[in-house]
Amino acid sequence: MVSDSDKSGKIPAESESTTRGGGMTRRDFLKYSVGTVACLYLGALNTGCGGGTASSGNFPLVVFSDVHFNPFYDPTLFPVLFNENDTDKWAGIFQTSGMTAPSSRGGDTNYPLLMLALAGLTQNLGASPLVMFTGDILGHGLPQMFYLHLNGTQNPRNPADVAAMQAFTDKVVSFFMGQVRAAVGNVPVMFAVGNGDSYSGYGPNILDGSMSPDNSFLVNTAELFYTKFLNGKADHQAFLDTFTVGGYYSAEPAGTNLMVISLNTILFCQLFSSGPTANDSIVAAELDWLESRLAAAEVKGKKVWLLMHAPPGADMGTTAKPANVDSSGHIATATMMWWPAYQARFLQILSNYPGIVSLTLAGHTHMDEYRILPSSSALEITPAISPWFGNNPAFKVFVISRDTWKPTDFSSLNYDLAANPAQFDSYYTFSTAYSSQGLLDASLTQLAPALVTNQDKQKLYRGYYYSGNNSLTAVTYPLGNSYSPITDTTWPIFWSGIGNMEQQSFKDSVNTYPP
Numbered sequence: 001m002v003s004d005s006d007k008s009g010k011i012p013a014e015s016e017s018t019t020r021g022g023g024m025t026r027r028d029f030l031k032y033s034v035g036t037v038a039c040l041y042l043g044a045l046n047t048g049c050g051g052g053t054a055s056s057g058n059f060p061l062v063v064f065s066d067v068h069f070n071p072f073y074d075p076t077l078f079p080v081l082f083n084e085n086d087t088d089k090w091a092g093i094f095q096t097s098g099m100t101a102p103s104s105r106g107g108d109t110n111y112p113l114l115m116l117a118l119a120g121l122t123q124n125l126g127a128s129p130l131v132m133f134t135g136d137i138l139g140h141g142l143p144q145m146f147y148l149h150l151n152g153t154q155n156p157r158n159p160a161d162v163a164a165m166q167a168f169t170d171k172v173v174s175f176f177m178g179q180v181r182a183a184v185g186n187v188p189v190m191f192a193v194g195n196g197d198s199y200s201g202y203g204p205n206i207l208d209g210s211m212s213p214d215n216s217f218l219v220n221t222a223e224l225f226y227t228k229f230l231n232g233k234a235d236h237q238a239f240l241d242t243f244t245v246g247g248y249y250s251a252e253p254a255g256t257n258l259m260v261i262s263l264n265t266i267l268f269c270q271l272f273s274s275g276p277t278a279n280d281s282i283v284a285a286e287l288d289w290l291e292s293r294l295a296a297a298e299v300k301g302k303k304v305w306l307l308m309h310a311p312p313g314a315d316m317g318t319t320a321k322p323a324n325v326d327s328s329g330h331i332a333t334a335t336m337m338w339w340p341a342y343q344a345r346f347l348q349i350l351s352n353y354p355g356i357v358s359l360t361l362a363g364h365t366h367m368d369e370y371r372i373l374p375s376s377s378a379l380e381i382t383p384a385i386s387p388w389f390g391n392n393p394a395f396k397v398f399v400i401s402r403d404t405w406k407p408t409d410f411s412s413l414n415y416d417l418a419a420n421p422a423q424f425d426s427y428y429t430f431s432t433a434y435s436s437q438g439l440l441d442a443s444l445t446q447l448a449p450a451l452v453t454n455q456d457k458q459k460l461y462r463g464y465y466y467s468g469n470n471s472l473t474a475v476t477y478p479l480g481n482s483y484s485p486i487t488d489t490t491w492p493i494f495w496s497g498i499g500n501m502e503q504q505s506f507k508d509s510v511n512t513y514p515p
Contacts, residue, residue, distance in 0.1 A: 057402050060126040062184075063134065064117065064395040065363030066384030068196060069176050070139035073110035074099045078149045082168060087175040105387045105417050105469070106477030108139040113393060113415070114176075117385045118183035120413055120424035124397045129253060130260070131184050133229070134363035134382055135194030135309035137176050140479070142169060143201040166199050166220065173197075173221050177228035189229040190260045192307040193218075193247040194363070195272050219244045246286050250293050252302070258405055259297045262307040263290065265362075268338040268346070269310050280341075287345050294353040303358040303405040311362035311379055312343045313371050314497040314506045317389070320490040329489045330511045336503050343501065350375050358406040359398075366391050368412060368464050370444055372499045378444040383412070383467045390475060390483025392417055394427065394467035398440075407440040414467045427468060433460055448498050452514050462486045465494070 071081060071090075074097040081093055094111035102113035109117070121131070139145065144154040146165045156162045180189060198217045222244050226236065234251035243249045247264030267273045267283055297304045318324075318335040325331055338346075350357065350373065357377060366384035373379055383394040394414035398407045414427040430436065434450075434457060436443035451458045463470050465486060475483045486494055492513035500506040509515070 058399050058408065059402060060124060060128050061130065061132065061398040061400045061407075062121050062124050062128060062395065063132040063361060063380075063382045063398060064121060064385060065134040065382040066136040066194065066366050066386050066388075067114065067117070067176070068108040068136050068139045068384070068386035068388060069114060069172065070103075070108035070110055070142075070145075071172055071175075072139075072145050072149060073103070073107070075149065081171075082150075082164075085171065087171050087178060090171075090175045091179065102393075102415065102417070102420065103387055105390055105392075106475070106479065106481060106483070107386075108388055109386045109393070113385070114179065116415060116424060117393060117395065118179060120395065120415075121180075122183045123423075124413070125184060125187065128187065128400075129256060131180075131187050131189045132305075132307065132361055133180075133189055133191040134307060134361050135192040136196045136363065136384075136386075137173055137194065138169065138196045138198075138201070139386075140196060140388060140481075141201045142172065142196070143199055166216070169199060169217070170220055170224075174224055174228070177224055181228050181231075186231060188231045188233040188251075188253060190251065190262065190305070190307060191225065191229050192262045192309045192363075193264045193266065194309045195266045195269070215244065218247050242289065246282060248286055248289065256405075257302055258305060259293065259300075259302045260305045260307065261290065261293050265308040265310045265312075265338070268312075268342045270336060270339055271315075272310075273339075283342050284345075287342070287349060290346075291349045291352070294349065294356055297356055298353060302356075304356050305359045305405070306357050306361070308360075308362050310337055310364040311371060311381055312338050312346060312373075313379075313501045314493075314503075315365075316369075316494050316497040317365065317367075317484070319497075320484065320486075320493045322484075325490055325493070327489070329492050329513065331493065331507060334503050334507045334510070336506075340503070347374055347501065350377075358404060359400075368394065368396075368467050369494075370498065371501070372445055372448060374501065376441070376445060378441045380407075380410070380440075383414075387417060388481055390466060390469055390471075390477075390481075392467040392469050393424070395424070404439075408438070409440060412464065412467065416468055418469075428460075428464060433464075448495075449515075451495055451498075458491070462491065462494075 072078060077093055077097060081090060084090065084093065100112055102116060103110045143165050146168055147156055147161060148154050150161060150164065151157055156165065222240055225243065226232065226239055230251060233253055234249065239249045248262055250259060250261045252259050263286065267279050273279050294304060315335040315337050319331060324333065354375060360377060360379045362379055362381050365381055366386065366389045367381065368383040369381045371379040382396050383391060385393045385395065387393055392414045394412055396410050396412050399409040400407055409429065409431045411429040412427040413424045415421065415424045434447055447457065451461055472485050474485065492510045496506050496509035496513065500509045
């Protein structure tokens with residue numbers, strides 16, 4: 001919690017030179033203190049503390065995001081779904097619908113699109129020990145849609161309506177996870193909580209004004225996440241201790257030299273939280289926990305895969321709205337994802353542990369993009385299954401080196417809504433499209449300046465951004481969401497967002513493009 005003398009929102013962060021008794025730095029304190037309990041902490045599933053026994057070679061890693069499942073796509077099914085508590089029977093209910101086409105562009109994921117996406121995941125699992133999901137199970141505004149179908153308004157009439165909404169939301173979560181589990185078999189699904197995954201429909205519990213984590217949703221669904229997604233592959237009590245409080249956790253999959261750390265970055269976001277100072281203590285606790293987990297990974301000699309939903313850096317789509325950009329492509333203001341103090345602390349923590357994080361994944365934007373963090377590592381953003389913002393549904397399959405736990409390549413698979421094919425098809429492979437070799441982090445870093453000087457590569461990136469929807473016409477969909485293609489005027493915004501995490505450097509980059 002910030003003191004009364006610091007109301008600016010800055011979270012006091014101890015630097016690496018800060019000492020704790022006897023001249024020990026904070027990092028050393030964390031390192032040696034966690035080392036004493038390393039074998040007992042969350043998810044220490046390997047025999048001994050020395051790490052995994054994975055063999056050499058590469059394996060595929062399926063990553064999907066932002067499904068936003070909409071159970072109301074056929075309104076005639078709602079009464080049956082409402083009264084059926086056994087979610088194993090929901091698939092049969094959806095199969096009675098006469099609406100068999102996948103979702104239209106601008107809508108959320110319906111049952112037919114979900115089945116196509118999960119079939120694509122199944123076909124691409126290979127020998128992967130894990131599947132990654134970077135958040136947003138529930139359709140946009142699902143609680144409000146529930147009330148609309150229940151009583152004709154978007155608001156509850158009484159406490160019974162609220163209880164009914166929560167019970168129905170839990171059933172949607174259970175159904176979705178059951179379908180994912182059937183698609184991936186026994187492979188654990190490591191996940192991050194999305195801003196739509198709550199009883200408010202918009203991240204934190206904004207309906208009561210608290211702007212705190214939606215703990216009731218986290219508590220009520222914790223066992224579902226643990227059993228149906230993680231498949232029990234983490235220390236149960238340690239998972240509950242952090243997930244039910246803040247929606248974050250870590251796990252160390254058996255047979256690997258890996259620690260997966262999943263953050264809940266929704267309260268970090270300017271759009272979804274009141275930010276400093278209301279949430280400082282909550283966010284500070286999560287970031288302290290992150291630092292302790294990285295310290296534990298360093299002690300054990302493990303690599304870390306870092307998951308989150310909303311990434312740091314700029315909100316390019318909002319910044320690039322026509323009202324914000326002049327005819328020269330210059331901007332006077334920029335919308336950022338996270339509160340500055342939270343982002344600064346997060347980036348400082350990562351810089352304290354160089355080389356530990358070998359893969360960083362996010363979602364939320366629905367687009368195929370990436371960001372280069374100050375630590376020179378790439379943050380890969382997975383496109384959405386939901387075509388809510390005009391994008392084609394898509395997911396990625398990374399190639400991971402089992403020796404280093406680092407990605408060397410990825411392929412994108414998309415579903416072209418204009419063609420309505422029978423399945424998700426191969427869209428592009430990064431190394432082939434951009435003629436790159438070696439580790440993916442280095443290749444992405446090298447690509448960023450080439451996107452300025454190489455028009456062919458820039459054209460590819462702009463086309464891939466919406467996973468193949470290359471229409472040049474801006475569209476506002478019936479629910480108010482919109483599609484705005486990247487133009488020559490707005491391109492500097494999307495390019496500058498790759499490598500500029502701070503607001504001022506992002507604005508300066510846009511307004512002085514080309515560099």
